[in-house]
Amino acid sequence: MVPTLVILATILLALHSFGEYRATVSQLSERHTHALMTASRLMQQSESMLGSGAMLLLADDHFSRRQALFEITDRREWMERLVDELAAIRGEAGSFDDIERVRDQLMESFDALDALVQRRIDLVGQLQQAPDETSDALLRETERLLARQMRTNRSLSQDLSVAIGYHVSGIRLDIRDAAEQMEQQLRQREGALKGFALLAVLLLLATAYHINRSVVRRVVKLQRVISRERPAPHELRVDGSDEIAQMARSIQRYVHRINDNERRIMTMNRELDFLATHDALTQLRNRHYFERELNERRNALAAEGYCVAMIDIDHFKAINDTHGHEAGDRVIRCVADRLRRGLPESALLARYGGEEFVALLPGFDIDTVVPMLEQIRQGLESHSIELGETALRVTASFGLAQQLPGGEFDEALKAADEALYRAKRSGRNRVMYRWLSQDDSGDAAYG
Amino acid sequence: MGDAFSRRLAVVLLASLSFLAIPGLASQTLLRVELQLEPPHLDPTLTAASTVAEALHLNVFQGLTRIDRHGEVQPALATRWEVSEDGLVYRFALRSDVRFHHGRTFDSGVAAYSLRRLLEVENANPQRHLFQAIRHVEEVGTHELRIELAQPDALLPFRLALSAAVIVHPDTVHTNRSHPVGTGPYRFVDWERNEGIRLRAFEAYWGEPPAIREALFTFTPNRVELENLLSEGAIDLYPDASSLTAHMPLMQRADYVIQDGLSEGEVLLAMNHGRTLFQDLRVRRALSHAIDREALLTIYPSIDPPLIGSHFSPRHPAYVDLSQRYPYDPERARKLLAEAGFSGGTPIALTVPPTQYAERSSLYIASDLEAVGFEVELQRVSWGEWLRQVFTERDYDMTVIAHVEPMDIDIYARDDYYFNYHSETFRELWSRIEAQQDPAERHRLLAEAQRHLAEEAVHVFLFLKPQQAIRKSNLQGVWDDAPIPAVVLEELYWE
Numbered sequence: 027m028v029p030t031l032v033i034l035a036t037i038l039l040a041l042h043s044f045g046e047y048r049a050t051v052s053q054l055s056e057r058h059t060h061a062l063m064t065a066s067r068l069m070q071q072s073e074s075m076l077g078s079g080a081m082l083l084l085a086d087d088h089f090s091r092r093q094a095l096f097e098i099t100d101r102r103e104w105m106e107r108l109v110d111e112l113a114a115i116r117g118e119a120g121s122f123d124d125i126e127r128v129r130d131q132l133m134e135s136f137d138a139l140d141a142l143v144q145r146r147i148d149l150v151g152q153l154q155q156a157p158d159e160t161s162d163a164l165l166r167e168t169e170r171l172l173a174r175q176m177r178t179n180r181s182l183s184q185d186l187s188v189a190i191g192y193h194v195s196g197i198r199l200d201i202r203d204a205a206e207q208m209e210q211q212l213r214q215r216e217g218a219l220k221g222f223a224l225l226a227v228l229l230l231l232a233t234a235y236h237i238n239r240s241v242v243r244r245v246v247k248l249q250r251v252i253s254r255e256r257p258a259p260h261e262l263r264v265d266g267s268d269e270i271a272q273m274a275r276s277i278q279r280y281v282h283r284i285n286d287n288e289r290r291i292m293t294m295n296r297e298l299d300f301l302a303t304h305d306a307l308t309q310l311r312n313r314h315y316f317e318r319e320l321n322e323r324r325n326a327l328a329a330e331g332y333c334v335a336m337i338d339i340d341h342f343k344a345i346n347d348t349h350g351h352e353a354g355d356r357v358i359r360c361v362a363d364r365l366r367r368g369l370p371e372s373a374l375l376a377r378y379g380g381e382e383f384v385a386l387l388p389g390f391d392i393d394t395v396v397p398m399l400e401q402i403r404q405g406l407e408s409h410s411i412e413l414g415e416t417a418l419r420v421t422a423s424f425g426l427a428q429q430l431p432g433g434e435f436d437e438a439l440k441a442a443d444e445a446l447y448r449a450k451r452s453g454r455n456r457v458m459y460r461w462l463s464q465d466d467s468g469d470a471a472y473g
Numbered sequence: 474m475g476d477a478f479s480r481r482l483a484v485v486l487l488a489s490l491s492f493l494a495i496p497g498l499a500s501q502t503l504l505r506v507e508l509q510l511e512p513p514h515l516d517p518t519l520t521a522a523s524t525v526a527e528a529l530h531l532n533v534f535q536g537l538t539r540i541d542r543h544g545e546v547q548p549a550l551a552t553r554w555e556v557s558e559d560g561l562v563y564r565f566a567l568r569s570d571v572r573f574h575h576g577r578t579f580d581s582g583v584a585a586y587s588l589r590r591l592l593e594v595e596n597a598n599p600q601r602h603l604f605q606a607i608r609h610v611e612e613v614g615t616h617e618l619r620i621e622l623a624q625p626d627a628l629l630p631f632r633l634a635l636s637a638a639v640i641v642h643p644d645t646v647h648t649n650r651s652h653p654v655g656t657g658p659y660r661f662v663d664w665e666r667n668e669g670i671r672l673r674a675f676e677a678y679w680g681e682p683p684a685i686r687e688a689l690f691t692f693t694p695n696r697v698e699l700e701n702l703l704s705e706g707a708i709d710l711y712p713d714a715s716s717l718t719a720h721m722p723l724m725q726r727a728d729y730v731i732q733d734g735l736s737e738g739e740v741l742l743a744m745n746h747g748r749t750l751f752q753d754l755r756v757r758r759a760l761s762h763a764i765d766r767e768a769l770l771t772i773y774p775s776i777d778p779p780l781i782g783s784h785f786s787p788r789h790p791a792y793v794d795l796s797q798r799y800p801y802d803p804e805r806a807r808k809l810l811a812e813a814g815f816s817g818g819t820p821i822a823l824t825v826p827p828t829q830y831a832e833r834s835s836l837y838i839a840s841d842l843e844a845v846g847f848e849v850e851l852q853r854v855s856w857g858e859w860l861r862q863v864f865t866e867r868d869y870d871m872t873v874i875a876h877v878e879p880m881d882i883d884i885y886a887r888d889d890y891y892f893n894y895h896s897e898t899f900r901e902l903w904s905r906i907e908a909q910q911d912p913a914e915r916h917r918l919l920a921e922a923q924r925h926l927a928e929e930a931v932h933v934f935l936f937l938k939p940q941q942a943i944r945k946s947n948l949q950g951v952w953d954d955a956p957i958p959a960v961v962l963e964e965l966y967w968e
Contacts, residue, residue, distance in 0.1 A: 100697040
């Protein structure tokens with residue numbers, strides 16, 4: 027707003043200056059040209075009067091005399107008006123008495139000259155018709171008077187030129203003064219104009235800087251933050267209360283909302299993922315996960331060696347039937363818990379079926395695993411599970427097998443399952459495993 | 474801030490630049506026309522001074538019809554007209570889109586008012602006599618005028634095109650003398666003595682807007698001053714440069730062009746028939762023989778205007794060449810004067826109006842008159858003085874004057890005219906001419922009228938006034954001839 031006003035003010039000042047300049051120039055040119063023209067016309071007429079006087083002097087008939095007289099009268103009439111005009115232009119600047127006095131004397135002199143010329147023409151006419159001495163003498167006298175009158179005329183014309191010259195010089199001085207005055211005014215105005223222009227430029231620069239600071243930089247910062255893949259809301263903070271700050275706050279709110287939604291989706295994804303790979307009751311891995319994991323780790327397992335154990339809760343159906351599903355679930359959870367605590371961290375433990383669990387123990391051999399399983403079995407056996415008022419004693423059977431030479435995991439699993447089956451058949455609540463014999467060909471030796 | 478603002482800034486700067494450029498432009502649009510004779514006032518319906526018509530007719534004022542540059546009648550405020558078979562009724566259809574400069578509209582009421590005013594004796598219209606045939610003027614609706622005549626007048630459309638028949642509005646008839654208001658393409662701005670009459674293009678003009686937007690008519694009777702102004706290039710157009718002494722040097726200048734042309738002006742050495750001296754036919758005939766009209770033409774260095782022997786234009790079809798009726802013969806003149814009882818030394822005053830042709834002719838005339846025994850006093854007067862002393866008060870012996878109105882031989886039938894010429898024969902002849910409808914017969918009667926004036930040697934009929942306009946070489950559209958006294962600004966333009 028302010029720069030616009032300053033620019034407008036500068037333009038107005040410039041226009042005003044131009045207007046004044048134009049007015050002054052036109053006034054100068056009009057008034058002074060007029061004055062100068064008037065003075066020079068006057069000068070020219072006063073000089074031309076001499077020529078008209080000569081014409082009058084040379085007139086040898088009345089035609090030429092009248093012609094010269096017409097011209098003299100015209101010049102006189104115009105000179106009178108020119109003097110009036112000059113007086114009106116110059117005003118107080120000078121006295122015109124001199125011009126008027128000399129002019130009047132000159133006109134009287136012309137009248138006298140005309141009378142003499144007229145007499146001469148008439149005398150010459152008379153002499154041509156009838157020469158006589160008196161007329162002849164009179165003619166000579168007239169000629170003498172004419173010569174004298176011409177001298178007077180000439181001197182008066184010169185006087186008139188000098189008197190007019192005085193005013194011409196005055197006009198020239200007036201013009202010089204006016205030009206100087208105008209130049210001074212112009213210089214002042216030029217200075218003011220330059221000042222205004224400088225101020226306008228400074229204000230423009232300040233405005234540009236301000237706009238850069240308050241708008242461009244903030245917008246660029248905002249844009250940079252937004253264009254990141256994951257903008258942080260705190261980075262989107264913009265100070266102030268203008269539109270940019272409001273816009274930034276809106277963006278901030280959107281980013282917040284987007285981040286919240288994303289978090290919620292991630293959690294849901296994690297939950298879904300957990301549900302897809304875990305057993306909801308025991309929080310152990312489920313069979314699907316176990317098999318997928320085995321598939322992925324097949325090569326590593328083959329190289330590293332492993333044991334695999336199958337665990338089944340004894341008489342679970344009876345527990346379920348007697349104490350209900352909730353009690354059954356509680357038992358499954360307790361067994362799972364025992365297994366989790368009893369097996370090493372690296373073991374992959376999963377609920378395999380209703381009351382059946384499977385555990386893969388990579389890098390372990392049977393000698394290490396059997397005591398672990400035995401400890402778990404004993405732990406189960408020795409601790410009863412509280413079911414309301416009753417305490418339930420729960421046992422489990424364990425089937426264990428290790429990697430079979432050249433055999434696939436499925437075969438080891440099958441061997442573990444067979445070992446479990448044998449444990450069940452052998453009275454339950456025990457750990458059965460298949461020893462790996464020297465010439466293991468599939469027929470197992472069990473311990 | 475960016476583009477829109479810079480554009481606006483550019484517009485402002487451009488506007489201011491063009492604003493600054495105007496003075497240069499203005500000097501080219503102001504046209505200065507010099508007319509020499511300062512008008513007595515500005516109402517052409519109230520004066521015979523043709524300078525009023527020259528400045529204002531067709532510029533400020535318009536009639537129902539107008540005369541074009543070829544002397545033909547054209548429509549103006551009337552678009553067309555019809556005349557009844559018996560020649561006694563004219564019907565003029567009027568334009569409906571015309572406004573006066575003071576905003577009032579033009580209609581049949583205004584037109585009828587204007588013509589009725591023309592006919593009223595007390596309004597002293599200088600050309601009222603030309604319209605005496607009109608018996609009745611009647612409005613028909615708002616834009617038609619019906620004019621009923623007492624006797625047929627085939628020249629009515631021509632007469633209505635003359636400056637004295639321009640249409641004026643009743644609101645302004647009393648102020649038109651100082652502030653003329655008409656319907657023309659230019660409106661009056663101001664008139665200051667010694668400064669001139671300023672006209673400016675009228676924005677609401679019904680016709681095409683004129684190319685010249687502003688004009689200044691100046692009046693410089695002083696030959697020395699006039700020639701000086703011309704040589705300074707201060708004058709753009711001066712319609713009457715024929716007899717300037719600086720004529721030849723001005724012809725050589727590249728910035729000026731002198732056009733050859735003739736006016737309808739008969740230049741007369743007019744005599745006051747009220748003076749006893751001129752009541753003697755022998756004296757009048759002696760005067761006609763005394764003037765060497767051929768020698769007089771030397772005042773025109775570059776044109777040879779036709780000599781005349783009566784008050785009639787050689788351009789009119791009814792013209793009879795009587796220019797040699799009184800050949801230059803000073804001996805015969807002296808003899809005639811002697812017969813009439815005048816010997817040498819008879820004093821005679823020649824009143825000279827401030828026109829170039831009159832001033833320069835008067836020198837020759839004075840010498841010629843002195844050569845046959847008169848003692849001549851040249852009285853140079855201003856135009857105002859001439860109008861008052863000669864034209865109105867009829868206090869003069871002789872004068873040199875051009876009668877520029879076309880077809881104005883009827884002035885010799887007027888008792889109230891400044892010639893003081895009273896001829897029953899001529900009056901009777903003129904009424905026959907006016908009543909005559911047959912063109913051939915009319916021409917025969919006009920020839921008779923010309924012969925009558927020549928035989929009577931009513932004046933010394935000198936020559937048809939040339940109209941050599943001097944104009945700036947880039948000023949176009951100036952009329953070559955002057956069939957009527959008018960400077961038609963509307964048709965001028967700068968090249």
